[in-house]
Amino acid sequence: MITEAQKKIDKKLKISTRAYQFDPISSIDKKYITSGLERTLSTGNFDVKRFKMHRKGMTQVLQRLSFIGSLGHMTRITPQFEKSRKVSGPRALQPSQWGMLCPCDTPEGEACGLITNLALTTHVTTDEEGGPLISLCYSLGVEDLELLSVEELHTQNSFLVMFNGIILGKHRRPQHFANVMRKLRRAGKTALCLHCF
Incomplete structure (x- = not known):
């Protein structure tokens, strides 16, 4: 849409003898995005020629048998x-x-x-702030990764704690840490994706 609008604007600006005031909004085809979305919703295929992107099955008819x-x-x-x-x-x-x-x-x-x-027990959360949960992990005994040496990281009783795929640090008592986090989650205090390895 942007490329087509640029071509139309350049074509209008090249005319030196134009007697009307230039309006860039008239060069924008308002149906360009609408027609693309309508085609995607009707066919189920998402095509972007500029980026050579082609995906099938983006939209599906909902099964209503039961x-x-x-x-x-x-x-x-x-x-x-x-x-x-x-x-x-x-x-x-x-x-x-x-x-x-x-x-x-x-x-x-x-x-x-x-x-x-997804299982029936799954609860999907969005736009949750990670900062308070990370500080909670540190207050529960997680040692910061940036403050640890390689020897300390690979000691026998050290377990890595990951938060949303990012390594926070290590914990020496992983079972206690996991139990406290489970109690907080079941009480409705935290909603997070946390793994202890």
């Missing part, structure tokens, strides 16, 4: 992994998925294990 079927369709997770490859690693059930992904509801055939659904 309530459980429609609920499962709305909570479906489809990874960007090739279904034709016969690799067992991505299809395996990971321990970190416990309580978040349903271990039973997966299709048969080549998509088995790749397409999963």
